[in-house]
Amino acid sequence: MGSSGGMSASGSSGGSMSAGNGSDTVARASGEVHNKIDQAASAARPMVDRLANSAHAGVDRMSGMLSGASQSMSERSRQLNATYQDVMEQSREYVRNNPGASIAMAVGAGFILAKLFSSSRD
Numbered sequence: 519m520g521s522s523g524g525m526s527a528s529g530s531s532g533g534s535m536s537a538g539n540g541s542d543t544v545a546r547a548s549g550e551v552h553n554k555i556d557q558a559a560s561a562a563r564p565m566v567d568r569l570a571n572s573a574h575a576g577v578d579r580m581s582g583m584l585s586g587a588s589q590s591m592s593e594r595s596r597q598l599n600a601t602y603q604d605v606m607e608q609s610r611e612y613v614r615n616n617p618g619a620s621i622a623m624a625v626g627a628g629f630i631l632a633k634l635f636s637s638s639r640d
Contacts, residue, residue: 613620
């Protein structure tokens with residue numbers, strides 16, 4: 519009976535050794551996976567850096583283009599505003615110098631518009 523008790527103790531201790539070996543194997547495998555992940559991350563880092571640099575360059579280029587377009591649009595707006603002011607001043611001057619002709623043109627334009635709109639209803 520004493521020997522069977524020793525058997526079960528050694529069997530039990532053998533079982534715990536086996537469980538310890540399994541735990542060591544899992545820990546080793548986990549460490550290897552962590553190492554592989556770190557290697558993959560290290561290998562990917564230069565590619566990610568290149569992509570980030572390309573993205574930054576693209577954003578900078580687009581920003582420059584938009585800034586240039588904004589300045590161009592602002593200049594065009596100033597030019598159009600100046601042209602509008604010139605045309606308005608010329609129109610006012612013409613009406614001051616030729617009131618009869620101006621009234622005749624206004625009546626003629628009104629008559630033409632009335633004909634156009636009334637014929638579109640029919």
